[in-house]
Amino acid sequence: MKFRNFKMVDYxxxxxxCFDQLDEITAPHRKSDAPMVFLLDxxxxxxNTLKAQIPxxxxxxxxxxxxxxxxxxxxxxxxxxxxxxxxxxxxxxxxIGGGSTMDxxxxxxxxxxxxxxAEDYQGWDLVKHPAVYxxxxxxxxxxxxxxxxxxxxxxxxxxxxxxxDFTPFDQIVLDPAxxxxxxxxxxxxxxxxxxxxxxxxxxxxxxxxxSRSYGEKxxxxxxxxxxxxxxxxxESDEQLMMASYAGGMSIAYSQxxxxxxxxxxxxxxxGTKHGIGNCIVFNHLHEFYxxxxxxxxxMVEKNNIDIPLGITKGLSDEQFDRMIDVSLGMTPLWENxxxxxxxxxxxxxxLRALYEKI
Numbered sequence: 001m002k003f004r005n006f007k008m009v010d011y012x013x014x015x016x017x018c019f020d021q022l023d024e025i026t027a028p029h030r031k032s033d034a035p036m037v038f039l040l041d042x043x044x045x046x047x048n049t050l051k052a053q054i055p056x057x058x059x060x061x062x063x064x065x066x067x068x069x070x071x072x073x074x075x076x077x078x079x080x081x082x083x084x085x086x087x088x089x090x091x092x093x094x095x096i097g098g099g100s101t102m103d104x105x106x107x108x109x110x111x112x113x114x115x116x117x118a119e120d121y122q123g124w125d126l127v128k129h130p131a132v133y134x135x136x137x138x139x140x141x142x143x144x145x146x147x148x149x150x151x152x153x154x155x156x157x158x159x160x161x162x163x164x165d166f167t168p169f170d171q172i173v174l175d176p177a178x179x180x181x182x183x184x185x186x187x188x189x190x191x192x193x194x195x196x197x198x199x200x201x202x203x204x205x206x207x208x209x210x211s212r213s214y215g216e217k218x219x220x221x222x223x224x225x226x227x228x229x230x231x232x233x234x235e236s237d238e239q240l241m242m243a244s245y246a247g248g249m250s251i252a253y254s255q256x257x258x259x260x261x262x263x264x265x266x267x268x269x270x271g272t273k274h275g276i277g278n279c280i281v282f283n284h285l286h287e288f289y290x291x292x293x294x295x296x297x298x299m300v301e302k303n304n305i306d307i308p309l310g311i312t313k314g315l316s317d318e319q320f321d322r323m324i325d326v327s328l329g330m331t332p333l334w335e336n337x338x339x340x341x342x343x344x345x346x347x348x349x350x351l352r353a354l355y356e357k358i
Contacts (some may be wrong), residue, residue, distance in 0.1 A: 006252055009136075009147055009166040009172050014241075016068040016234070019137065023055035026092065026171075029133045030057075034089040039065040039079075041097020041139060044342070050178075061086070067100035069271045073118035073155040075103065080111035080118075087226040090134035098142030098190065099274065102136045106167050115231075118162070119155040127164035136169040139178045142190035142275065143241040144183040144197060144248025146172045152267075152274055158326050159268040163164045174245065176237040188226070188305050189275035191240055192296065194247040195222040196278050197293035200257030205335035208253060215250035218243045226299040242263045257337030258288050261330040262354060265323030270311065283307050284357050288337065312358050324351050 013021060026036060038060065044050050044096075045064050056062050061083065066075070083090060088113060095105025109131035111118055121127050136146045143153075149168050150161035179187075198219040201211050221243035225236050263277035272280065283300075286293045298308060312320075328334070329349065334342040 004253070007088055007149055007168050008252070009169050011171045012174065013070075013172075014174040016044075016175060016238070017055060017176045019178060020175055022094075022135075022173060023057075024136070026055070026094070026135065030091045031089065033059070034091040035060045035087055036091050037061045037063065037083055037093045037108075039063050039093065039095045039097075039108065041099060041101040042066050042068065043097065043137070046283060049120065050096075058259050059321050061088075065095070065097060065101045065104050067098065067104065069153065070154050070267050070273060071100050071104050071157070073122065075151050076107040076118040076153065077110055079104070079108050083108070083112065090132055092135065093131075094135040094137065095145065096099050096137045096139065098138070098140040098146040098186075099152070099193075100300065102138060102143075102169075103153065103161070105134055105136060106131070106145075107151045107153060108164060110162060110164075110166060118153060119157075121154050121162045121164070122153060122158065122160040124163045124190045125165070127162060127166045131166050133171075134169050135171045135173065137175070137178070138241070138244065140182055140186065140190045141148070141179055141237070141244040142192070142194040142247070144194060144244055144251065146174070147245055147248035147326070148252065153269055157342070158329055159264045160329070174241055176241045179237045179241065184232075184303070185305060186275070187232075187240075188303055189273070189279055189298075191226060192279050192282070192299070193275045194218055194240075194244050195226075195296065196259050196282050197247045197251050197256055197297075198222070199282075200259060200337065201247075201254045203289055203292070204254055205339050206254040206336045211250045211252075211254035214246040215254075215275040218245075218247035218250060221246070223299075224294065226303060227295070255332050255336035257333055258285055261333040261337070262351070262358075265327035265355070266311070266328055267325045267358070269315075269319055269323045272311070277310070279305075279307050280358055284354065288322070299335070310358075312355050320352055320355055326346055327351060 093109040
């Protein structure tokens with residue numbers, strides 16, 4: 001048997017206030033006249049307090065990353081081209097924000113050193129050249145984007161990430177203080193992305209003790225935060241940040257499953273954001289993950305969250321077919337969820353019926 005030798009993040013700093021060490025951490029990676037590019041989540045566009053903490057030096061670029069919608073390959077190409085037009089070389093790319101912003105940072109860093117378009121690298125192990133130095137700094141906890149070897153990108157024909165050994169960050173900065181002001185509903189949706197990762201990993205056919213160890217801890221932390229606490233506090237931010245890290249590590253050596261495979265179709269056609277998309281789908285997956293969905297429903301009720309219903313109502317046959325095509329293209333996810341003969345289980349008709357419920 002051949003075991004997968006996967007790439008992890010090189011350096012991790014964790015602790016409340018560790019964001020203040022960013023200048024010190026990145027200093028050894030600065031090259032003469034080559035700027036650092038800071039991609040800041042548009043959510044912080046008017047947050048002068050946070051912007052003042054970012055160690056912008058000399059000809060560094062501070063760019064507001066537009067992640068109102070799931071990142072598109074065309075947006076990655078646009079950002080990379082703008083940076084190339086201003087500078088022949090950059091010292092690094094630093095993403096500060098939610099999962100989408102970190103995915104943008106990873107993708108842009110790849111496109112600064114690889115030819116062609118971002119859509120050319122949607123798939124597994126297609127990236128040929130190392131990316132520029134890159135740092136991920138999450139301001140939301142749950143996606144696991146800070147540790148994953150992929151991005152989540154919507155291309156012209158599919159929604160699929162750049163899955164490669166050149167995708168993971170070189171450095172991540174895990175500062176729970178950066179997540180303290182996240183809106184409650186967004187915090188929940190992103191936290192549930194982590195919880196759903198864990199359920200899909202732990203119940204999947206790819207499961208192993210490496211993934212189980214991380215997944216069980218991440219699930220425990222999610223339940224502690226969203227089921228057993230009566231109010232949000234600093235400890236909640238710290239627990240959810242570590243749940244996100246552990247959840248991301250869990251799927252690094254296994255895979256996600258039905259919820260993600262189906263939500264990719266929603267994201268591609270309707271632009272549904274990743275976290276809420278997973279919640280919308282998982283809400284209807286009792287036949288696949290009965291215990292996990294029961295816990296999910298309890299967390300939804302306790303936290304007074306409304307999960308949207310009926311979002312596919314009125315779609316045409318052509319639109320359903322496009323979602324189905326995108327979803328069924330996620331072969332590793334379906335294989336992890338249903339086994340090697342998954343195509344005989346998840347037929348187009350069965351998937352259409354599931355989308356119609358949503």
